[in-house]
Amino acid sequence: MGIEMRNLTKRLGGETVIEGVDLSVRMGEILFVVGESGAGKSVLMRHVIGLHKPDWGSVYVDGERVDSLPEKKLYTVRERCGFVFQHPALLDFLSLEGNVAMPLRRRRGMGGTQAAEEARLWLRRVGIVDEGSRFPDEVGAGVKKRASIARVLALQPRYVVYDEPTTGLDPVSARRIDALIKRHAEEQDVSTIVVSHDLRSLAIAHRVAFLHRGRLRATGTLDELRASSDPVVRRFLLGGNPQSTEALATQDDDICYSYRRE
Amino acid sequence: MITFQDVTIELNGVRALEEVSLCVEPGELMGLVGPSGAGKSVLLKAACGLIPVTSGRIEIAETPLNELSEDEILDLRRRIGMLFQQGALFDALSVFENVAFPLRRRDWPEQEITDRVLIELERVGLSHAAHLLPEELSGGMRKRTGIARALVTDPPVGLFDEPIAGLDPVTGSRILNLLRTASTERKVTSIAVGHELDTLLPVCDRVAMLLDGRLVYLGSASEMPEAEHLAVRQFFMGSEEGPL
Amino acid sequence: MVIEAQPHRAVFFLGRTAVGVIRTVGSMVLLGGRALSGLRRPTWPAGELFSQAYLAGNRSLLLVAITLAFVGMVLVFHACIQSQRVLGEMSLVGPAFLQLIIREFGPTIVALMIAARVGAGISAELASMVVTEQVDALRMNGADPARYLVAPRLVSVWIMTVALCVFGCAVAAVSGAVTANLLFGLSYDTFISFSMTRTGDLVTGLAKASAYGFYIPLAASWAGLSASSGSEGVGRATTAGVVVGSLGVIVLSAVIGAAVFGLGL
Numbered sequence: 056m057g058i059e060m061r062n063l064t065k066r067l068g069g070e071t072v073i074e075g076v077d078l079s080v081r082m083g084e085i086l087f088v089v090g091e092s093g094a095g096k097s098v099l100m101r102h103v104i105g106l107h108k109p110d111w112g113s114v115y116v117d118g119e120r121v122d123s124l125p126e127k128k129l130y131t132v133r134e135r136c137g138f139v140f141q142h143p144a145l146l147d148f149l150s151l152e153g154n155v156a157m158p159l160r161r162r163r164g165m166g167g168t169q170a171a172e173e174a175r176l177w178l179r180r181v182g183i184v185d186e187g188s189r190f191p192d193e194v195g196a197g198v199k200k201r202a203s204i205a206r207v208l209a210l211q212p213r214y215v216v217y218d219e220p221t222t223g224l225d226p227v228s229a230r231r232i233d234a235l236i237k238r239h240a241e242e243q244d245v246s247t248i249v250v251s252h253d254l255r256s257l258a259i260a261h262r263v264a265f266l267h268r269g270r271l272r273a274t275g276t277l278d279e280l281r282a283s284s285d286p287v288v289r290r291f292l293l294g295g296n297p298q299s300t301e302a303l304a305t306q307d308d309d310i311c312y313s314y315r316r317e
Numbered sequence: 318m319i320t321f322q323d324v325t326i327e328l329n330g331v332r333a334l335e336e337v338s339l340c341v342e343p344g345e346l347m348g349l350v351g352p353s354g355a356g357k358s359v360l361l362k363a364a365c366g367l368i369p370v371t372s373g374r375i376e377i378a379e380t381p382l383n384e385l386s387e388d389e390i391l392d393l394r395r396r397i398g399m400l401f402q403q404g405a406l407f408d409a410l411s412v413f414e415n416v417a418f419p420l421r422r423r424d425w426p427e428q429e430i431t432d433r434v435l436i437e438l439e440r441v442g443l444s445h446a447a448h449l450l451p452e453e454l455s456g457g458m459r460k461r462t463g464i465a466r467a468l469v470t471d472p473p474v475g476l477f478d479e480p481i482a483g484l485d486p487v488t489g490s491r492i493l494n495l496l497r498t499a500s501t502e503r504k505v506t507s508i509a510v511g512h513e514l515d516t517l518l519p520v521c522d523r524v525a526m527l528l529d530g531r532l533v534y535l536g537s538a539s540e541m542p543e544a545e546h547l548a549v550r551q552f553f554m555g556s557e558e559g560p561l
Numbered sequence: 562m563v564i565e566a567q568p569h570r571a572v573f574f575l576g577r578t579a580v581g582v583i584r585t586v587g588s589m590v591l592l593g594g595r596a597l598s599g600l601r602r603p604t605w606p607a608g609e610l611f612s613q614a615y616l617a618g619n620r621s622l623l624l625v626a627i628t629l630a631f632v633g634m635v636l637v638f639h640a641c642i643q644s645q646r647v648l649g650e651m652s653l654v655g656p657a658f659l660q661l662i663i664r665e666f667g668p669t670i671v672a673l674m675i676a677a678r679v680g681a682g683i684s685a686e687l688a689s690m691v692v693t694e695q696v697d698a699l700r701m702n703g704a705d706p707a708r709y710l711v712a713p714r715l716v717s718v719w720i721m722t723v724a725l726c727v728f729g730c731a732v733a734a735v736s737g738a739v740t741a742n743l744l745f746g747l748s749y750d751t752f753i754s755f756s757m758t759r760t761g762d763l764v765t766g767l768a769k770a771s772a773y774g775f776y777i778p779l780a781a782s783w784a785g786l787s788a789s790s791g792s793e794g795v796g797r798a799t800t801a802g803v804v805v806g807s808l809g810v811i812v813l814s815a816v817i818g819a820a821v822f823g824l825g826l
Contacts (some may be wrong), residue, residue, distance in 0.1 A: 226514055226555030
């Protein structure tokens with residue numbers, strides 16, 4: 056069981072964005088999908104919940120092929136997969152607690168008090184139960200992010216996909232999100248895919264998949280990737296430190312490529 | 318040179334900056350970090366007179382900001398290159414025209430504008446994209462266009478608001494390199510705001526950290542882990558435990 | 562239980578509102594002044610006047626035509642019925658209707674439509690420029706948003722408002738005449754008569770049209786430029802632009818009406 060993509064290829068706007076990607080995530084595993092902007096990370100993830108249909112290849116969730124499912128049946132897949140979008144998209148007119156409770160009421164059919172109780176439970180798990188009665192525009196970016204994560208996790212999905220969960224957050228908030236992802240994956244035994252380019256987050260990964268120009272360039276544990284001799288992988292992992300001579304030296308070699316992609 | 322002396326700023330009755338004093342030396346690149354809402358962007362906007370100071374004194378290139386009339390501030394701003402958080406490119410203008418904009422405002426002759434803009438676009442590696450509109454650009458390209466527009470007039474002062482927010486580390490370091498080169502080779506006195514410490518700090522000469530509108534750290538990046546203030550250490554390490 | 566009167570609360574409220582109104586008007590006047598000073602030496606991009614005029618004018622033609630056609634229809638319908646009942650005949654309906662349309666309803670209703678359609682557009686556009694820091698970027702490059710953004714909108718919307726008011730009056734007159742002819746059998750000659758319209762009415766109508774034409778883009782620009790950050794700032798600014806714009810139109814209508822009356826035109 057788990058999520059599996061086989062030989063996935065996707066063209067968008069006349070350009071091949073994903074090319075022959077084979078990738079799977081096992082139960083209880085934290086998989087990081089990393090790569091430069093435009094490498095196709097987000098597009099790849101959108102295939103899991105059927106927001107994109109592949110041109111080639113197939114996607115399996117729990118052994119069931121989902122890429123050919125009609126929109127109606129996709130709901131059962133989306134029920135099982137939580138997707139934390141990059142921008143929190145909380146509803147402004149509801150408190151944080153209300154935001155978490157709303158899907159519980161609508162999709163789990165809970166009553167008002169039960170949903171509120173459940174929402175508080177999840178806010179406590181993500182560590183912001185004290186902020187529950189406040190509104191999205193009264194709290195900082197990190198708290199908003201955690202509320203949006205609570206909103207997804209409260210539905211208890213078997214799979215969770217996080218799209219750049221730490222982008223735009225200060226380091227302290229970012230590490231809190233990391234710890235949260237890790238704890239949830241371990242305690243609830245859910246499979247987790249994190250799309251990210253925050254190098255510090257990689258510490259919580261069980262396995263890392265490095266995507267480059269729509270292709271899977273390398274997979275393995277973080278240590279395996281660090282030991283890789285592939286210059287592209289090395290440059291990315293060192294990218295956070297531009298003064299390292301290696302990063303500077305390889306800086307412009309495929310600049311033309313990134314322009315085309317951009 | 319940029320000098321802040323006991324600067325306090327109130328916005329809508331809320332203290333955004335409180336008695337901040339700092340000084341950026343000529344040709345220095347200062348990193349300005351802190352949690353969101355700490356007042357980093359406010360400080361940048363105050364430095365170019367976009368936000369009025371409640372008390373204290375700001376000097377830009379030896380000109381005290383407080384004593385200037387609106388027209389004089391307009392004039393001073395021409396000597397400041399600013400990169401806005403979201404790029405702030407003019408939607409209706411192409412990349413070329415966006416970069417040419419500051420020069421057109423200074424009534425440069427057409428030929429010189431073209432030459433100058435092409436050189437600047439070359440520097441940020443966007444020569445091939447001159448004709449594109451902002452909506453056709455990726456995040457990294459928008460930022461680079463913004464940097465070209467900020468630096469096209471060879472300003473003595475550069476202010477960069479979140480130059481690498483949301484960019485991957487490789488694109489991010491490419492952009493920070495542009496800022497580093499600008500301050501080293503073109504002697505642009507710069508402040509760069511961000512919270513991607515791993516990428517930002519290595520290119521900066523010094524770091525200033527704001528917390529709730531107060532300056533809690535000013536010094537080299539390497540000494541940040543030994544800072545007195547617990548919050549600074551926590552911020553630098555990104556650890557979960559601490560006052561933040 | 563004794564209910565105590567709390568006069569101070571009302572006073573506070575009134576005072577706050579008054580201060581708010583004065584502030585708003587004051588900052589609008591300042592903005593208008595700066596924009597007008599920009600007309601001496603235009604700095605906006607070439608073609609801006611034309612494209613703004615196109616946006617404001619051509620795109621509002623249909624809206625104005627439909628609205629004024631219905632207003633003419635409804636007004637004439639009721640006027641004819643009342644006139645029949647009170648006077649027993651309808652020969653004065655046409656002249657009175659034309660005077661009313663020229664002096665009051667034509668310009669004001671057209672202006673309300675423009676405040677909603679064009680004003681909202683200007684507020685939203687400028688507000689999104691504020692939110693994405695484009696306005697700050699302009700200021701950083703020594704371009705005063707009042708002169709660079711507001712001035713061309715002011716001029717083109719002003720011209721277009723006056724033109725649309727004339728157009729709207731014509732549409733209302735025609736639809737009124739057709740209604741009177743088809744439903745009440747009034748001949749076009751009897752209906753289209755300017756016997757009750759004096760020069761003063763014409764002047765009043767034009768004065769109103771040009772006052773609205775100046776005020777609407779100014780109010781909309783003011784609302785747009787005072788937007789707070791975030792995407793909800795754009796929404797709020799747009800609402801504010803329409804509200805302040807339409808309220809102002811009504812107030813201006815009364816003020817100009819009173820002034821003209823005082824002057825004895």
